[in-house]
Amino acid sequence: MATIRDVAKLAGVSTATVSRVLNEQGGVNSETKQKVLDAIKKLNYKPNTIAKNFRQNKTDTIIVVIPDITNTFFSKILLGMQDVANANGYNVLLCNTNNDVEKELEYIRFTERRGADGIIFLTARVNYTNILELTKTCPVVVACEYIDNLDIPTVSINNFKAAYEASEYLIKLGHKKIAYINGPEGIVLSRDRLRGYKAALERYGIEIDEKLIFEGDFYYESGYKHAKQILENEATAVFTASDDMAAGFIRYCIDNNIKVPEEVSVVGFDNIKLASIIKPELTTIAQPMYEIGTTAMDMLIKLIKGEEVEKRNIVLEHQLIVRESCMPYEKNCVKSKGY
Template sequence: MADDSFSNTPSTLLDVARVAGVSPSTVSRILNGTARVSEVKRKAVLAAIEAMNFTPNQMAKNLKSGNSMTIGIVVQDISSPFFDETLRGVDDGLKDTGYTSVIVSGHWNADEEAERVQLLLARKVDGIILLSGRISDETVIKFSQRCPIVATGRAVRTESSIGFKIDNEYGAYLAVNHLIELGHRRIAYVAGPDNNNDAADRLKGYQRAIKEANIKLERGLIVEGDFHEASGLLAVNQLFETRQKFTAIFAANDLSAYGVRLGLYRKGIRVPEDISLVGFDDLPSSSYTAPPLTTVHQPLYDIGLLATNALLAIIQGKEIEAHVPPVELVVRETTRRLA
């Protein structure tokens, strides 16, 4: 029976601790799923919560069911608009499901990324969505033995894990082939980081399009970047400092293309009248650059929604029926036929 002294006032965590005969910190750790306590103490806390009608009733229910109703999400750069769009899909996928999310960042560092996954596992999340990243497929599969994982940017598949990967090579091929069809033959490429799988695939797409068109591949036209705006700006400077001749630039992502656009502007070069430019990702802001950017549409929102639905299906023991939407070229105003 509940203590009458608490019948007319809201119970607090301290009240629960006193009735259960444990410390307040123990109650807190039991509620957030990080406590390692005896079954006797756990049951005492649950009984006190129920008897006193303690406010976080959902937490108590979760403890009873063995579910935290929490999904962990690992991104690589929280400030990136690339991840913003994917997270919007994740957020919509979690609506009306009762699940909440915990977002952490791996900062494109495999060790840090693994530590963040370990942190989420310690919080007893019901599943993890891994957005891109550097940890190996083998590590993803190992972690999935402890809780379900859905990963983007890779092609893993086990009973408790699944990956969704777009065709980056084909997307880059579309971009470069578009420029070739417009008459361009000297096409510079601002690449992504050399240790990134997406960047490696996009380089292959660039090379394939050049080869199929019987155009000589010139190493001087390929400049390494890092998927950030500054690298696009620096790439333009490098191309001019090394006196490369080109009529078009393909940037490995939209952010790099923004930097390229600024670099060309500072040199008095018009887009697309003097140089054509293509990006990759189709970020929301790419429709509003001056001029609007021709780019490869990557279904970022759809992938976030797809990943969430797949994770919930694994958690609920349901069959996963998921197909990654294809990439497609979006022609806007930064490309034109070579005169």
């Protein structure tokens, strides 16, 4: 196997000159450069990429920290990230936290020890000081969420506005007893969606009933779990902070012979594929998942290359997708017993 010394000998130059040509550093005239390139081609020389990257503190690797790799919401986001990363010559290393803050912290320490060209968080639940320290080591972007009072590039939607619009849609259908299943407390998007739900009710003069507000975890099981109490409290509609929880709620209704939307209307959040498969098809807030992924990765690669990022906090557009799971309120449309 040819070495850099072999190339230098054949081209009649020093190994330093070959290195400058390989790294496109300039300072080599066109004639000498062509001799080096001809020698590389003739010897079929393959540079030692690992050694080169080590010397340049470059790994060609980007870490993506994901809270739950089994959650289908993240699949299109990851696809968008992968497409942009690969097009720019980077590999993507996925690190799954299973919603464990300690795991997230562990990946931060791993990045600081072993190095990566950059890191994207699809969750940000650790103490902000840990993220801040990491920014001294490599570029960081947060997607789907943001971190209060911290100047870190982010890509997300306006969760407050999206939740407001979902709640307003139900209100305009005539519903006044609207239940809400939120995500876990302590997550910024859960806070923003709850604020949006409450703001819509207040805007239309509807009293906020805390008995109709529940903490979920974004998963199917929590939608199913809270359905009984929601229906016992005679809600005529329910808005959930994820499509999975909406599906769980609908499943409970099916198991108990409660008709959706004739007896209770349902709105979800995310627009994962499940939303268009279940019956009735789910009305939901659509997040631009693929675009979140491509935008976040494009931003990170610009930061890695030292390029200026014009807008550090990008808010993408969401959309209310109206399908089959809602209908106008009719008096006494929900059973009062038997749940």
